[in-house]
Each structure stands twice: as C-alpha cells, then as structure tokens.
Amino acid sequence: MQTVSNVSQLRSKIKSWKQQGLTVAFVPTMGNLHAGHFSLVDKAKQIADKVVVSIFVNPMQFGKNEDLDKYPRTLVDDQNGLIEHGADLLFTPTVETIYPKGLEAQSYIDVPGVSEGHCGASRPGHFRGVATIVNKLFNLVQPDIACFGEKDFQQLAVIKTMVEDLxxxxxxxxxxxxxxxxxxxxxxxxxxxxxxxKQQACALYQIMKNAESALKDGELSIAEITEQAHLAIVQHGFKLDYFNICNANTLQPATNDDTNLVILVAAFLANVRLIDNLQVTTA
Structure with missing residues (x-):
C-alpha cells in the first residue's frame, strides 16, 4: 500500500489505474480505524479492482463545543490495518491541502431535507461539513464506488441524496x-x-431491539413505543439526545402507514455521545 498526502500524487496514481480500465472504490475516514472501518475496506475489495482510503480529521464537521484536538490520531496502526486488509492507496492530506483558503472562505454543500433533524438538529453545521468534505474528496479521488457504514444512517442518507442531486x-x-x-x-x-x-452502553442496542419487537407486534402506537424507549434509556444511565422512529427513506417521523422504518438514537454516556440505528420492516 502506498501512502500519499499530495494531490498530484493521488491523481497521478488514480489516472494510471483508470487508463488500465480498472475500477476504483473509495472509503473516506477520519482515522482511528477499527473493525467497522476495515469491513468497509473488505467490501470495497470485493467490488472494485483498486481501493483508496482517506484519513482526514475534518474540522468543518466539528461543532463549537466538540474538541477537534482530542480526536485520536493513530496513523501507524491505521496503516498497518489497511495493509492487512488489502487497501491499495492511502490519502492523508493536511488541513491546508483540503482548505487552502481557510474554513471561512471555503465553498460548501448543503443537503436539505435528510440533513435536518436528528443529528442535524443536535449538531448544527455538522452535515454541511460532512457533505462538503465528501464532495471535495470525491472530486479528488474520482471513484466509481464509495463505501460508507450504515451506523451513521443519516450521514449515509445525506451522501446518497447529494450524489443523486448533483x-x-x-x-x-x-x-x-x-x-x-x-x-x-x-x-x-x-x-x-x-x-x-462499554457494558452499560450495549443497552442502547437492546432498547432498539425491544422497540423493533413492539413495532412488529403492532399492539402499541409509535408514540407509546418511543416513550417506553425514552424511559429505558434514562433508566440505564444515559442522557438522551433523541430516540426517533422514522420512515427509512425520508427520515421523517413514521406514520402507521409506513412499513420500511428506521430507529435512530443518540445518547450521552460519561460525556461520550453514542449513536446507533436499527432498520425495521413491519410488512
């Protein structure tokens, strides 16, 4: 695996692959990689000839009260893991490379609709930062395919919408x-x-599974299921941000007519904000 931080080196390598008729898959990350990230690389390896991974801690998607400087940087471990999983190229740009004019002068991308509510409400400006950096990285890498984790369900919806709209x-x-x-x-x-x-945190998943069962049983209303989940989250020692049952396509509040649902949850434990989701089909 080759590691580059220079845009011209990145483009030169990808251009040579494209001239050979090879397909390119892309996995953008902020580093501090774990098995979830590596599963994206594994998927990319299955569906493309070459895999590009980026590591860039994007300051544009951090809010005023979120400590950018404390975000863990583990480049050597990340490189070793990516080599083990067969990545072909790692792009590690600096902030100056990505935002040469500075954040305030940078053009940006807003994705209306799916970026609103949920994490969009709790972290104003976050999805503007996500959409802008992903758009910029797409322009630099020019991939045929890009892989994203479903754990960040709203982020995935924002990116899919941006790609379709543009x-x-x-x-x-x-x-x-x-x-x-x-x-x-x-x-x-x-x-x-x-x-x-960590053992305490796993209660979030169980609470979502209980809500899934209740949705499929159909005996309780969505409002009642949501209220039960709210109480359970607080009883397990979390500070609730949100627990929302939504239409999985629009991320709008679910109605009784919706059958393709997603449960979205965010909660704080020991000042750590955790998010998760669970897709539910009731038909």
Missing part, C-alpha cells in the same frame, strides 16, 4: 453496522469508555 457518477454502497459481541456498535468514540461503561 448527478455524480458514483455508486454509494452502505455496509452493515459492525458490532461487538455485546451488541454495541463499533465506533472510534468507544475508546473513551471504560470496560464497565
């Missing part, structure tokens, strides 16, 4: 959430939790 010739592949044996969704943020807190 007529980008890129196939977006969602990859199933990778979980610990306890059910806890794998996340870089889990590293901030103690072993005891």
């Amino acid at each position: 007529s980008m010739p890129i196939e977006i592949i969602g990859v199933a959430t990778k979980r610990e044996e306890s059910g806890l969704a794998m996340s870089s943020r889990n590293g901030y939790l103690s072993d005891e807190e």
Whole structure:
C-alpha cells in the first residue's frame, strides 16, 4: 500500500489505474480505524479492482463545543490495518491541502431535507461539513464506488441524496453496522469508555431491539413505543439526545402507514455521545 498526502500524487496514481480500465472504490475516514472501518475496506475489495482510503480529521464537521484536538490520531496502526486488509492507496492530506483558503472562505454543500433533524438538529453545521468534505474528496479521488457504514444512517442518507442531486457518477454502497459481541456498535468514540461503561452502553442496542419487537407486534402506537424507549434509556444511565422512529427513506417521523422504518438514537454516556440505528420492516 502506498501512502500519499499530495494531490498530484493521488491523481497521478488514480489516472494510471483508470487508463488500465480498472475500477476504483473509495472509503473516506477520519482515522482511528477499527473493525467497522476495515469491513468497509473488505467490501470495497470485493467490488472494485483498486481501493483508496482517506484519513482526514475534518474540522468543518466539528461543532463549537466538540474538541477537534482530542480526536485520536493513530496513523501507524491505521496503516498497518489497511495493509492487512488489502487497501491499495492511502490519502492523508493536511488541513491546508483540503482548505487552502481557510474554513471561512471555503465553498460548501448543503443537503436539505435528510440533513435536518436528528443529528442535524443536535449538531448544527455538522452535515454541511460532512457533505462538503465528501464532495471535495470525491472530486479528488474520482471513484466509481464509495463505501460508507450504515451506523451513521443519516450521514449515509445525506451522501446518497447529494450524489443523486448533483448527478455524480458514483455508486454509494452502505455496509452493515459492525458490532461487538455485546451488541454495541463499533465506533472510534468507544475508546473513551471504560470496560464497565462499554457494558452499560450495549443497552442502547437492546432498547432498539425491544422497540423493533413492539413495532412488529403492532399492539402499541409509535408514540407509546418511543416513550417506553425514552424511559429505558434514562433508566440505564444515559442522557438522551433523541430516540426517533422514522420512515427509512425520508427520515421523517413514521406514520402507521409506513412499513420500511428506521430507529435512530443518540445518547450521552460519561460525556461520550453514542449513536446507533436499527432498520425495521413491519410488512
């Protein structure tokens, strides 16, 4: 695997692949890689000839009260893991490379609708930062395919919508959430939790599974199921951000007529914000 931080080196390598008729899959990350990230690389290897991974801690998607400087940087371990999983090229640009004019002067991308509510409400400006950096990385890498984890369900919806709206010739592949044996969704943020807190955190998944069962039973209303989940989350020691049952396509509040649903949850445990989701089909 080759590691480059220079845009011209990146483009030169990808151009040579394209001239050979090879397909390119892309996995953008912020580093501190874990098994969930590597599952994206594995999927990319299955469906394309070459796999490009980026590591860039994007300052545009961090809010005022979110500590960018504390985000873990583990480049050597990340490189070793990517080599093990067969990535072909790692792109590690600097902030100055990505935003040469500075953040305030940078053009940006807004994706209305699916970026609103949920994490969009809790983290104003977050999805503008996500859409802008993904759009910029797409322009740099020019992939045929890009893989994203379904754990960040709203983010995936934002990217799919952006690609469709802007007529980008890129196939977006969602990859199933990778979980610990306890059910806890794998996340870089889990590293901030103690072993005891990780066991406590797995309650989020069980609460979603209970809500799934209730939705399929059909005996309780969506409002009642949501209220029960709210109480359970608080009783397990979390500070609730949101627990929403939505139409999986629009991310709007679910109605009784919706059969393709997604449960979206965010909650704080020991000041660590955890997110998760569960797709539910009731038909």
